[in-house]
Amino acid sequence: MAYTSQDTKAHENARLAGIRTKSIDIIVPSHSVSTLICPRTPDTDEPASVLAKAIEASDRFMTNTTVCLEIEGPLPVPSYVRESIDLLNRYPVKLIIVCDGAATHEPGPLLDDSLCQKVKEVSPGGELWHPIAKQSVRAR
Known part of the structure; x- marks a missing residue:
């Protein structure tokens, strides 16, 4: 599925909630990484839904994309991140x-x-980019 105006809106809603697009990096000509910075507490009543829609939009931006969620602050990962995966x-x-x-x-x-x-x-398998190790790893 191609990136549409609905995806643009999903990214804008995420930005308004405090979920920011850090970067879209081309790792090799056939692979990209779209990084979303996720605050501890987004400014929205539905953080999981907003994040889930932003994940999908980020995935559709380019083919063969790794979507990286970079969580601000220390562990644990906020519950809305887990809930977004369910959504x-x-x-x-x-x-x-x-x-x-x-x-x-x-x-x-x-x-x-x-x-x-x-x-x-949720992984379709294949290779994805590991932002800490700075290398390609198996998705499954």
């Missing part, structure tokens, strides 16, 4: 979450098992 309804996205030096994928320290499992469940 994706198994939308297939190469997703990685980083918080306080840990991530949902190896190498390096891992976030808690339940969050790592949630992320794996």
Whole structure:
């Protein structure tokens, strides 16, 4: 599915809630990383829904994209982030979450098992970019 005006609106709603697009980086000509900075407490009554829509929009921006959620502050990962993954309804996205030096994928320290499992469940497989290790890793 292509990026549409609905996706532009999703990104704007995220920005208004305090979820910012940090960057869209081309890693190699065939792969990009879209990083969203997630505050501890977004300024919205529906943070999980706003984030889920921004994740989908980020994934549709370019083909073969890793969507990276960079959580501000220390562990634990805020509950709205976990809830946003549930709201994706198994939308297939190469997703990685980083918080306080840990991530949902190896190498390096891992976030808690339940969050790592949630992320794996939405993964279509293949390669994704690990922003801490600065290397490509298997999505599943």
